[in-house]
Amino acid sequence: MGDPFDLSAPSFSALLRRQVPDAFAGTFSGGGPAAPDHVEGTTIVALAYGDGVVIAGDRRATSGNVISKRDMRKVFEADRWSAVGISGAAGPAMEMAKIFATELEHYEKVEGAPLSLEGKANKLAQMVRVNLPLAMQGLVVVPLFAGYDPRDRVARIYEFDAAGGRYEERRFASTGSGGRDARGSLKARYRPDLDRAAAADTVIEALWDAADEDSATGGPDLVRGIYPLVAVIDADGYTELDDQAVAERVQAVIDGRRGR
Amino acid sequence: MPMMPYVSPEQAMKDKADYARKGISRGKSVVAVAYDGGVLFVGENPSTTLRKISEIYDRIAFAAVGKYNEFEQLRVAGIRLADAKGYQYAREDVTGRALANAYAAALGGAFTESFKPFEVELLVAEIAGDGVELYHILYDGSIGDEEGFVAIGGSAEAINERLKEAFRPGMSRDQALQSARQALVGAEDRQIGAERLEVAGLDRHRGRRKFFRMTPAAVASALAPADDEASARADR
Numbered sequence: 001m002g003d004p005f006d007l008s009a010p011s012f013s014a015l016l017r018r019q020v021p022d023a024f025a026g027t028f029s030g031g032g033p034a035a036p037d038h039v040e041g042t043t044i045v046a047l048a049y050g051d052g053v054v055i056a057g058d059r060r061a062t063s064g065n066v067i068s069k070r071d072m073r074k075v076f077e078a079d080r081w082s083a084v085g086i087s088g089a090a091g092p093a094m095e096m097a098k099i100f101a102t103e104l105e106h107y108e109k110v111e112g113a114p115l116s117l118e119g120k121a122n123k124l125a126q127m128v129r130v131n132l133p134l135a136m137q138g139l140v141v142v143p144l145f146a147g148y149d150p151r152d153r154v155a156r157i158y159e160f161d162a163a164g165g166r167y168e169e170r171r172f173a174s175t176g177s178g179g180r181d182a183r184g185s186l187k188a189r190y191r192p193d194l195d196r197a198a199a200a201d202t203v204i205e206a207l208w209d210a211a212d213e214d215s216a217t218g219g220p221d222l223v224r225g226i227y228p229l230v231a232v233i234d235a236d237g238y239t240e241l242d243d244q245a246v247a248e249r250v251q252a253v254i255d256g257r258r259g260r
Numbered sequence: 261m262p263m264m265p266y267v268s269p270e271q272a273m274k275d276k277a278d279y280a281r282k283g284i285s286r287g288k289s290v291v292a293v294a295y296d297g298g299v300l301f302v303g304e305n306p307s308t309t310l311r312k313i314s315e316i317y318d319r320i321a322f323a324a325v326g327k328y329n330e331f332e333q334l335r336v337a338g339i340r341l342a343d344a345k346g347y348q349y350a351r352e353d354v355t356g357r358a359l360a361n362a363y364a365a366a367l368g369g370a371f372t373e374s375f376k377p378f379e380v381e382l383l384v385a386e387i388a389g390d391g392v393e394l395y396h397i398l399y400d401g402s403i404g405d406e407e408g409f410v411a412i413g414g415s416a417e418a419i420n421e422r423l424k425e426a427f428r429p430g431m432s433r434d435q436a437l438q439s440a441r442q443a444l445v446g447a448e449d450r451q452i453g454a455e456r457l458e459v460a461g462l463d464r465h466r467g468r469r470k471f472f473r474m475t476p477a478a479v480a481s482a483l484a485p486a487d488d489e490a491s492a493r494a495d496r
Contacts (some may be wrong), residue, residue: 012347015340020348102347105469109315109339 012106013099013127035138039063041074041093043178043210043217044085046146046157047186048171049199052234053155055083055146056203058178058211059226060218061090070221075229079104080237082120082147087176088162089139096127096141117149121158121166129164144175148233155233178210178217185209200230200241204249208257220250276377280399283379284326289413291423291443292323292383292406294392295436298462298470299385302440304448305458308476313460315471317342319387320356321462325413326380326399334363334382351468356386360395360403368401381412387464411443418447433461434482437474441483454480
């Protein structure tokens with residue numbers, strides 16, 4: 001049953017490449033000269049605070065100047081201790097998030113223990129690198145990875161670039177078309193002693209600032225009741241704030257900014 | 261050219277079966293017992309790192325007895341099959357029955373075609389709706405589905421007899437653990453401490469991944485009432 005010292009033995013993406021190449025040929029190898037019109041996801045922000053990390057994303061997806069989806073999910077639970085937020089070409093990005101989550105679970109089951117946080121980030125960097133041929137055609141995928149290491153009890157954030165570069169951030173990070181505006185907002189509001197609630201408020205503010213400046217980033221949709229997706233990872237693992245809680249914080253942000 | 265002495269197919273199969281059974285009976289047994297929340301696997305295993313019971317997929321678990329390196333290969337192959345299938349189709353399309361059939365085909369193929377058969381016996385359990393499906397796969401690829409409880413390994417017959425008396429549908433998890441241990445102890449005719457038991461299972465009330473492992477401390481506290489009763493009886 002195969003080489004016992006096969007390095008790719010616990011890897012799910014290697015298994016797929018070997019056994020069902022058709023299943024993801026589109027995701028991992030380039031084809032024609034330029035990508036057709038496609039849906040793009042936009043702004044993701046993450047911020048580390050004393051006991052954990054928050055990661056949040058807006059809900060808008062665009063195709064050119066058209067809003068193609070108002071309630072898209074761009075933050076995914078990767079495993080109990082980490083989350084991945086995606087920006088860029090929505091199709092390949094969501095596929096990458098799905099394969100990545102399966103990859104982590106596969107490794108954990110085969111090896112009997114989860115990957116280290118750094119191991120997870122490295123694996124994600126490899127997946128972004130493999131996507132490079134598609135990125136060259138315009139289907140760029142840039143994830144943001146946030147996790148909590150239950151062994152060291154520290155939270156970490158990793159940023160990536162389209163070429164598969166991996167950069168650890170100690171305080172906060174952002175990605176996507178509204179990432180620059182979000183980063184400015186985070187930089188102005190970040191304090192080293194933020195608690196969980198204040199950290200959640202800060203990322204909601206940052207997404208608001210991004211939506212204020214970037215047409216591809218969606219602000220809170222009060223009419224339809226669609227709010228940013230905010231997830232927290234701490235010693236208790238991954239949890240998402242429920243819509244009601246986010247709605248209250250969003251209302252507080254709106255009240256604070258009225259007339260400004 | 262050297263001539264091989266003639267061996268009838270019946271004799272050849274019988275020799276292989278004897279060989280496999282002998283290998284399996286050298287190891288310790290594992291039992292699976294359905295309880296009100298799912299299914300519990302209990303096995304005597306002095307090692308805390310080399311496991312016999314494992315998670316395969318959301319609702320599917322695996323237990324094995326026999327030669328460790330052989331069932332470890334099969335375990336990993338099962339995880340690969342389940343993950344690749346769930347990725348290509350949908351998570352609910354991954355079933356215990358399909359996995360059990362794959363194991364049966366692998367073991368049956370090796371039994372007839374290769375010189376040495378697998379010295380393993382496998383259990384595949386799945387939480388399906390309100391019930392539990394239990395598949396029992398033998399070294400020669402024969403497969404059966406069981407109702408409520410099953411033991412695999414060298415002393416399976418003796419354990420099954422005891423489980424038949426102790427088993428009640430809708431038992432609690434702790435009751436299932438106590439009766440499983442009692443059956444193992446009765447069949448082996450010696451005491452088995454909580455620290456020597458590997459206990460894991462599937463709990464339908466958990467989230468997407470139903471698999472759980474009980475820590476040695478949790479096993480000891482679940483068995484404590486039964487142990488107290490036994491020592492009280494011994495004192496009398």
